[in-house]
Amino acid sequence: MTNDKLEVLTVGGGCFWCIEAVLNQIKGVEEVVSGYMGGAVPGTPTYREICSGLTGHAEVVQAIFNPEIISYEELLVMFMTSHDPTTLNRQGADVGTQYRSVIFYHTEEQQIIAEKVIKKLASYYEDEIVTEISPASKFHMADASHQDFYEKNKDQMYCVVVISPKLAKLKKLYADKLKEQ
Numbered sequence: 001m002t003n004d005k006l007e008v009l010t011v012g013g014g015c016f017w018c019i020e021a022v023l024n025q026i027k028g029v030e031e032v033v034s035g036y037m038g039g040a041v042p043g044t045p046t047y048r049e050i051c052s053g054l055t056g057h058a059e060v061v062q063a064i065f066n067p068e069i070i071s072y073e074e075l076l077v078m079f080m081t082s083h084d085p086t087t088l089n090r091q092g093a094d095v096g097t098q099y100r101s102v103i104f105y106h107t108e109e110q111q112i113i114a115e116k117v118i119k120k121l122a123s124y125y126e127d128e129i130v131t132e133i134s135p136a137s138k139f140h141m142a143d144a145s146h147q148d149f150y151e152k153n154k155d156q157m158y159c160v161v162v163i164s165p166k167l168a169k170l171k172k173l174y175a176d177k178l179k180e181q
Contacts, residue, residue, distance in 0.1 A: 005066060005067065005068060006030060006064050006065065006066055006067075007064075007065055007066075007067050007072060007106075008062060008063070008064060008065075008106050008136075009023075009062070009063045009065060009072060009075050009076075009079075009110075010037060010060050010061070010062045010063075010103075010104040010106065010136050010139065011060060011061060011063075011076075011079050011102065011103050011104070012037070012038075012058040012059055012060035012061070012099075012100060012101065012102045012104075013079065013082070013083035013084075013085070013091060013101045013102075013131075014059070014083055014090075014091025014092065014094050014099045014101075015059060015091065015094050015099065015158075015162075016034040016035070016059040016060060016061050016142065016146065017034070017146070017149040017150055017158070017159070017163060018082075018083065018091070018150075018162060018163050018166055019060075019061045019079065019082070019083070020032050020033075020034050020061045020147075020148070020149065020150065021149075021150035021151075021159075021163050021166070021167060022078070022079070022082045022166055022167065022170055023061060023063045023075070023079070024148075024150075024151070025167065025170060025171075025178050025179060026065075026070060026075065026078060026174075026177055026178060026179065027069055027070060027177055027178060027179050028065050028066045028067075028068075028069025028070030029063050029064070029065045029070065029075075030064045030065060030066060031063070031064040032061050032062070032063045032064075033061065033062050033063075033141055033142075033147065034059070034060075034061050034141075034142040034146045034147055034149070035059075035060060035061070035062060035139050035140050035141040035142045036050050036055075036057040036058065036059060036060060036098075036139075036140045036142065037057060037058060037060045037062075037104050037136065037137055037138070037139050037140070038056060038057050038058045038060075038102065038104065038134060038137060039055040039056035039057030039058075039137075040055070040056045041055045041056070041057075044140050045057055045140060047142060047143065047146070050098050051096075051098065053096040053097050053098055055098075056097065057098060057140070058097070058098055058099070058100050058102050059098050059099060059142075060102070060104065060139075062139055063075070070177065072109075072110060072113055073113050073116070073117060074177065076103065076113065076114060076117040077117055077120075077121070078170070078173075078174055078177065079103075080117060080118070080121055080129075080131065081121070081169075081173060082166055082169065082170055083101060083166075084101075085101045085118075085121075085125070085129045085130065085131040086125050086126075086127035086128060086129055086130060087101070087127075087130070088100070088130045092162060100132060101129075101130060101131040101132065102131060102132040102133075102134060103131060103132070103133050103134075104134055104135065104136040104137070105133065105134070105135060105136060106136045111133060111135075114133045115133060118131060118133070150163050
């Protein structure tokens with residue numbers, strides 16, 4: 001990061017294409033990269049290995065953001081309300097530990113904020129929030145075909161059926177926090 005004021009958010013909530021598309025819409029988010037975190041195998045895992053569910057990695061996105069424009073807490077609230085944080089290892093048809101709802105914190109302050117956000121949002125959900133809060137570990141960037149997937153494939157059926165409704169919900173809930181389209 002060249003700007004000392006920028007911070008990092010790393011989260012997973014199902015397929016990284018969805019979360020990447022959501023975070024790319026938010027004012028103050030400078031860059032969003034899809035990848036993997038949280039596994040316990042040596043080396044750099046492949047997409048195929050991640051999809052097996054055997055590596056322990058989660059599909060995540062890492063967002064570089066300007067906290068003078070959008071706070072870490074605001075980003076977490078928007079993340080938590082853009083997916084279902086009450087389903088264990090699943091988002092819709094995407095099933096497996098690689099699709100778990102997770103917040104990887106980079107600082108103790110981020111951990112405290114994550115815990116606070118989950119506690120604050122708990123009453124809004126009928127079921128218990130199962131989002132994992134874990135320390136950030138090595139981030140493995142996904143290959144180029146997974147970066148900016150929604151922007152490059154808006155007409156693909158997955159994007160139309162799964163991602164576009166998430167973006168419509170985001171626009172309805174947080175219109176004032178979104179970039180000009």
